[in-house]
Amino acid sequence: MKNLLDSHTHTLASGHAYNTITEMVQAASRKGLSLLAITEHAEMMPGSCNNIYFQNLKVLPHRMAGIEVLYGVEANIMNYAGELDVPERILSQLDVVIASLHLPCIKPGTREVNTQAVLRAIENPLVDIIGHPDDGRYPLDYEKIVSAAREHHVLLELNNHSLDPSCARENTWENVQIMLKLCREYGVSIIMDSDAHWCEDIADCRYSLPLLQELDFPMELVVNRSVELYKSYLHRFSARRRSDA
Numbered sequence: 001m002k003n004l005l006d007s008h009t010h011t012l013a014s015g016h017a018y019n020t021i022t023e024m025v026q027a028a029s030r031k032g033l034s035l036l037a038i039t040e041h042a043e044m045m046p047g048s049c050n051n052i053y054f055q056n057l058k059v060l061p062h063r064m065a066g067i068e069v070l071y072g073v074e075a076n077i078m079n080y081a082g083e084l085d086v087p088e089r090i091l092s093q094l095d096v097v098i099a100s101l102h103l104p105c106i107k108p109g110t111r112e113v114n115t116q117a118v119l120r121a122i123e124n125p126l127v128d129i130i131g132h133p134d135d136g137r138y139p140l141d142y143e144k145i146v147s148a149a150r151e152h153h154v155l156l157e158l159n160n161h162s163l164d165p166s167c168a169r170e171n172t173w174e175n176v177q178i179m180l181k182l183c184r185e186y187g188v189s190i191i192m193d194s195d196a197h198w199c200e201d202i203a204d205c206r207y208s209l210p211l212l213q214e215l216d217f218p219m220e221l222v223v224n225r226s227v228e229l230y231k232s233y234l235h236r237f238s239a240r241r242r243s244d245a
């Protein structure tokens with residue numbers, strides 16, 4: 001399978017990533033991608049940009065260096081009600097909306113309340129992808145998450161960085177395997193993302209792809225093989241998404 005896209009990357013604007021948008025797009029183009037999504041951390045992540053940054057993304061071109069570029073956000077799930085730190089009027093204008101749990105923004109709770117936080121985010125019609133739902137510091141009920149992702153046409157992310165030994169997230173290999181087995185069973189699509197904070201990490205799937213192969217995961221459930229399929233999960237590009245929800 002040729003990996004055509006990366007839907008989760010950060011630039012200087014996120015405060016702890018190290019390239020400009022131009023450098024990121026050029027690297028993605030060099031690596032042969034058809035599409036790159038830039039998804040900065042939302043404002044409750046210390047050091048990241050604030051809402052006015054996201055509001056003004058409309059000035060940027062959607063084609064650069066021969067590839068398609070989308071602009072979105074990695075919003076923070078702020079509480080167990082699944083509320084995000086970006087207002088709906090801004091989310092609705094963005095090309096891609098990822099929702100993730102991050103330690104500076106939400107304290108880990110019991111499996112029940114962590115799961116509830118993610119389920120409420122999945123039910124949000126403006127959320128397209130759940131970012132790194134693999135961190136053992138936030139135990140989750142994967143049966144419920146995978147089943148809700150199917151019901152609401154939301155992508156679950158297979159985050160390559162989570163599988164890197166340097167990553168602070170815990171028990172990711174075990175959790176990802178539980179999630180992937182359920183995705184296969186329920187026919188739920190996933191997305192491979194790099195979560196690159198450095199341009200050379202774009203489209204890195206050195207851990208995620210071999211794991212999918214080892215598990216014999218059906219490649220038709222991996223949206224990285226088709227830009228059109230990927231976009232069918234984005235609220236900005238798909239009317240079907242709303243009627244499914």
Ligand SMILES: [Zn+2]
Nearest residue numbers: 074100131132
């Ligand atoms: Zn994240």
Ligand SMILES: [Zn+2]
Nearest residue numbers: 008010074195
């Ligand atoms: Zn990220």
